[in-house]
Amino acid sequence: MAYRYLMSSSNMGLRFMSYPQKNLLTVFSSLSPVTAFASIKTLKGAFSCSYCVRCQFNLDDFSSKKRHLERVYTTNSNGKFSNKQFISVDPQLYEYILSNVREPEILGQLREETASMRGSKMQGYSSLAVALVLPESGRLVACERDLEYLEVAKRYYELAGVSHKVDVRHGLAAYTLKSLIANGEASSYDFAFIDAEKRMNEEYFELLLQLVRVGGLIVIDNVLWYGKVADPMVDDKKTDSIRRLNKKILEDDRVGISMVPIGDGMTICQKR
Numbered sequence: 001m002a003y004r005y006l007m008s009s010s011n012m013g014l015r016f017m018s019y020p021q022k023n024l025l026t027v028f029s030s031l032s033p034v035t036a037f038a039s040i041k042t043l044k045g046a047f048s049c050s051y052c053v054r055c056q057f058n059l060d061d062f063s064s065k066k067r068h069l070e071r072v073y074t075t076n077s078n079g080k081f082s083n084k085q086f087i088s089v090d091p092q093l094y095e096y097i098l099s100n101v102r103e104p105e106i107l108g109q110l111r112e113e114t115a116s117m118r119g120s121k122m123q124g125y126s127s128l129a130v131a132l133v134l135p136e137s138g139r140l141v142a143c144e145r146d147l148e149y150l151e152v153a154k155r156y157y158e159l160a161g162v163s164h165k166v167d168v169r170h171g172l173a174a175y176t177l178k179s180l181i182a183n184g185e186a187s188s189y190d191f192a193f194i195d196a197e198k199r200m201n202e203e204y205f206e207l208l209l210q211l212v213r214v215g216g217l218i219v220i221d222n223v224l225w226y227g228k229v230a231d232p233m234v235d236d237k238k239t240d241s242i243r244r245l246n247k248k249i250l251e252d253d254r255v256g257i258s259m260v261p262i263g264d265g266m267t268i269c270q271k272r
């Protein structure tokens with residue numbers, strides 16, 4: 001059985017192909033826990049945590065700190081909320097995680113090299129993780145618009161000996177996905193991962209629904225968007241577009257869904 005992956009953004013996107021050939025379409029990555037914690041280096045102050053940086057609270061301000069701590073360490077003031085807690089990943093916990101996961105050496109190398117790069121939380125990590133576990137007959141389509149990131153990703157595909165499995169597409173992911181459809185590849189992918197321009201997610205989702213076979217998966221990253229989706233004070237365009245897509249998918253009978261509250265939130269959709 002052959003697997004074919006398609007990735008948008010060298011980072012991580014999977015392209016699926018139908019039987020007997022299977023593809024993964026990667027439309028941007030970040031599946032790995034390591035990616036989710038990659039910005040820790042940039043944290044500041046006693047109340048530092050990835051949550052603070054992401055929700056952009058002013059940590060010098062007392063009420064912001066209080067609000068931050070309430071979010072990070074949770075509360076059970078609300079009966080419905082019970083005793084659920086968020087885990088704040090500090091450097092100590094991050095090191096612990098690293099020493100307790102089976103991270104292939106090449107992925108660790110990539111993570112360390114890219115930690116200091118511009119936008120280091122976008123490491124090209126997930127596409128490599130997928131390519132590494134793809135069978136020889138599998139194919140991954142990786143979509144990426146940024147040449148600098150793409151060059152790093154390509155170098156690592158070579159180093160890892162997986163470049164023959166990866167079909168790299170430089171350009172806007174929506175354009176690539178449309179060209180795949182035009183090329184007669186609808187319903188031929190097994191898995192797709194979306195982690196690129198958030199405001200385009202709805203369009204990616206619709207295009208990927210065409211490309212993925214029945215039973216195939218579409219995974220969407222950042223569906224909780226640092227918690228902003230639930231904050232009525234936040235009404236920027238990105239957050240609104242993520243809220244809209246979450247709602248649309250909730251009501252969409254074409255897919256079975258599971259919203260998984262790990263990292264920044266991920267929704268797994270299975271095409272019916």
Ligand SMILES: C[S@@+](CC[C@H](N)C(=O)[O-])C[C@H]1O[C@@H](n2cnc3c(N)ncnc32)[C@H](O)[C@@H]1O
Pocket residue numbers: 008009010011012028029030031032035121122123124125126127143144145146149171172173174195196197200
């Ligand atoms: C959040 S990062 C992905 C990180 C990746 N999952 C990883 O594990 O390293 C988003 C990536 O999508 C790329 N991107 C953003 N908008 C895009 C678009 N419209 N088309 C293609 N790639 C895009 C960015 O250049 C960036 O490399």
